[in-house]
Each structure stands twice: as structure tokens, then as C-alpha cells.
Amino acid sequence: MRTCATWERDILLAQTGELSAARAAALTRHVATCPACRAFGVESAALCRRVQAVGAPPPSLPAATWARLRAVQPEPSAAYWSGRLFGPRLTWAAAAALLLALGLWWIRPQPGVPVRSADGAAQAVLVLTLLSADWEAQAAELEATLEADWQPGVARGWEALDELARELIGGEQS
Amino acid sequence: MDDGELLAAYRLGDETALAELVARCRRPLYGFIMKMCAYHEQEAEDLFQEVWLRALRHLPRFKQGSFLSWLFRIAHNLVIDQARRRKEVLSLNAPLGASGLTLSDQVAADEPAPDQQAAARELGARIRVAVAGLPVNQREVFLLRTEAELPFKEIARIQRTTLNTALGRMHYAVTRLRAVLRTDYDLLTGGTS
Numbered sequence: 001m002r003t004c005a006t007w008e009r010d011i012l013l014a015q016t017g018e019l020s021a022a023r024a025a026a027l028t029r030h031v032a033t034c035p036a037c038r039a040f041g042v043e044s045a046a047l048c049r050r051v052q053a054v055g056a057p058p059p060s061l062p063a064a065t066w067a068r069l070r071a072v073q074p075e076p077s078a079a080y081w082s083g084r085l086f087g088p089r090l091t092w093a094a095a096a097a098l099l100l101a102l103g104l105w106w107i108r109p110q111p112g113v114p115v116r117s118a119d120g121a122a123q124a125v126l127v128l129t130l131l132s133a134d135w136e137a138q139a140a141e142l143e144a145t146l147e148a149d150w151q152p153g154v155a156r157g158w159e160a161l162d163e164l165a166r167e168l169i170g171g172e173q174s
Numbered sequence: 175m176d177d178g179e180l181l182a183a184y185r186l187g188d189e190t191a192l193a194e195l196v197a198r199c200r201r202p203l204y205g206f207i208m209k210m211c212a213y214h215e216q217e218a219e220d221l222f223q224e225v226w227l228r229a230l231r232h233l234p235r236f237k238q239g240s241f242l243s244w245l246f247r248i249a250h251n252l253v254i255d256q257a258r259r260r261k262e263v264l265s266l267n268a269p270l271g272a273s274g275l276t277l278s279d280q281v282a283a284d285e286p287a288p289d290q291q292a293a294a295r296e297l298g299a300r301i302r303v304a305v306a307g308l309p310v311n312q313r314e315v316f317l318l319r320t321e322a323e324l325p326f327k328e329i330a331r332i333q334r335t336t337l338n339t340a341l342g343r344m345h346y347a348v349t350r351l352r353a354v355l356r357t358d359y360d361l362l363t364g365g366t367s
């Protein structure tokens with residue numbers, strides 16, 4: 001028996017059009033008989049609209065900001081540099097080697113720290129995952145992390161990898 | 175023209191295309207940043223500029239998909255750091271930034287129509303305080319949903335988490351806001367805007 005809290009999550013998904021047709025039909029049947037979920041639907045939608053309405057930005061961009069944006073010179077594209085330096089195949093090989101090195105560095109034994117098998121397993125799985133069929137996508141995700149902000153991005157990249165590792169071994173979740 | 179066509183025009187040197195793109199993204203992006211920054215206007219304006227500077231510098235790395243989502247991915251890193259650094263709790267009568275204006279002052283300035291009830295203004299202020307009081311992760315999901323109108327799949331990607339976690343955070347946020355604003359439901363759902 002589903003609780004209203006789980007139906008409420010379906011209501012939120014339905015509001016973004018992300019609920020499957022079958023679940024949407026079940027939700028419609030539940031809401032028809034449940035005043036609490038109906039109220040949740042109406043009030044959550046109203047809340048979202050109302051929050052959006054408060055605090056609109058000043059309509060025009062400050063002149064100094066616009067001047068800075070106009071002056072930006074985009075960096076040369078990654079394709080340009082990789083093609084020039086290595087060719088695409090070699091670039092990916094270098095990226096794979098780097099990821100492997102990072103993985104090995106990460107699972108290195110620490111002096112005086114007992115090896116925890118769960119951590120070791122998670123890290124090993126992670127390294128394998130990064131080198132699996134999907135590793136190009138994983139690398140692109142990492143690159144996206146780094147592109148937005150280098151230093152905090154590195155820290156968050158490790159956090160994300162750590163979280164992924166925990167999910168892979170079915171461990172705790174934040 | 176859609177965002178992709180405007181980007182293509184900008185890449186060919188068309189500044190009006192850039193102006194159009196910035197204008198198009200201004201409300202959702204600025205709204206998101208400002209509400210994540212507890213309504214500090216100058217800080218929000220600075221971060222808005224920084225997001226765009228980074229986006230334009232790294233434009234060759236943007237390959238496909240929604241340009242707005244990409245901007246929010248950049249904004250995520252900047253805003254989360256800022257929000258975590260900020261320990262203060264938003265209150266209605268504390269001065270915000272260098273202007274010395276309080277949240278109550280800002281709300282009054284935002285909604286100047288004299289015939290609109292004071293009650294609606296106060297509701298706006300209470301909503302702001304309630305949103306600013308959400309834990310950072312929940313607040314971000316809530317604002318990515320309300321300001322950017324992004325689907326949960328995209329929000330999860332921005333937060334680098336699972337769809338279920340993002341959905342759970344939204345559910346907590348809405349439940350909490352409903353509890354805080356329990357006395358305002360009639361006003362909230364009665365079409366006051």
C-alpha cells in the first residue's frame with residue numbers, strides 16, 4: 001500500500017511531465033479519492049508560481065556587465081587543441097591513462113591505516129567503471145565539473161566519485 | 175530564433191544575438207542566483223556576470239542540449255560555495271548588503287501597486303524568508319524547479335545526484351514551505367498575483 005508521501009512525489013513528477021502514463025493514470029485515480037493529495041497538488045503548484053513572482057531582476061543589465069561580456073574572447077575549442085597536439089585517438093588514450101593513474105593513486109595503501117575492504121572494493125569498482133564502455137561519458141562529466149570552476153570543481157569531482165562509489169557498492173547515501 | 179540559433183549567430187560575431195540570449199536567460203538565472211544568495215542584490219548581480227563570463231569563455235565546450243541548463247550547471251558551483259559560506263539567517267528586518275535596505279523595504283519596493291493588499295506583500299516576504307531558510311541542497315532543487323523550470327532529471331544532473339534524491343529534496347522543501355506558510359493557503363491559492 002503506497003503512502004500519500006509517495007503519491008506526492010508522483011504529483012511533483014507529474015507537474016514537470018516526467019511521470020509515465022501508467023503511473024499518471026494511477027495517480028489520477030488516487031487523487032480523485034484523496035483530499036490531502038489534492039491539496040498538495042494545488043498548493044505546491046501555487047507555491048511554485050508565487051515564489052517565481054517575487055524578486056524579479058532589474059530589467060536591464062548593468063552597463064559595466066554588458067561591456068565585460070562583449071569583450072570576452074572564447075578559448076580555442078578543445079577539438080582544435082586535441083587535433084593539433086595528439087589527434088583524437090591519442091587524446092582519449094592519454095585521458096584513459098590519466099584516469100587509471102588517478103584511480104591507482106586513490107586506492108594506494110595508506111601507512112598506518114588499516115585497509116577497509118568496502119572502500120577498496122568501491123574504489124576498484126569505480127576505476128573499472130571509469131574504464132568501462134561508458135567511461136567517455138564519465139570523463140565528459142568530470143570535464144564539465146572542472147570547466148565551471150577549477151579548484152572547488154576538483155574537490156566536488158572527488159565527492160561525486162566518492163558518492164558514485166558508495167552507490168555502486170550499495171552503501172550509505174547522503 | 176531558438177537559443178541554438180542565437181548562439182550560432184553570436185559565434186559568427188553577432189552581438190545582438192548575445193544581447194537577446196542574455197535577456198532571455200536573465201529572469202530565471204538571476205532569480206535563481208538571487209534567491210540562493212538570500213536576496214543580496216549586488217552579490218547576485220556579480221554572480222550573474224561571473225556565470226556569463228565563464229559560459230562565454232568556455233563556449234567551445236558547450237556541445238549540445240539546453241544552453242540554459244548549461245548556464246545553471248555553471249551557476250551551481252558558484253552559488254553553492256557562496257550559499258555555504260553564508261552562515262547568517264535571513265530575517266525581515268536585517269539590512270541586506272551595502273544598500274542598508276531590509277527585506278521588508280525590498281518587498282515594498284517590488285510590489286508598489288497601492289491597491290494590492292498589505293497581506294499579499296507580507297506573504298511575499300514570508301515566502302522569501304521561508305525559502306532562504308531551507309537547507310542549501312533543498313533550496314537549490316526548489317529554485318531550479320521554480321525559477322528555471324527544469325525537469326527533475328536535469329536538476330539531478332546539475333546536483334550530480336540521482337533523480338530520486340533530487341525529487342526527495344523537492345518533496346522536503348515543499349512540505350516544509352507548506353508547513354511554514356500554513357496560515358497563508360487562502361492567499362497563496364487565491365490568485366493574488
Ligand SMILES: [Zn+2]
Nearest residue numbers: 004007034037
Ligand atoms: Zn493521498
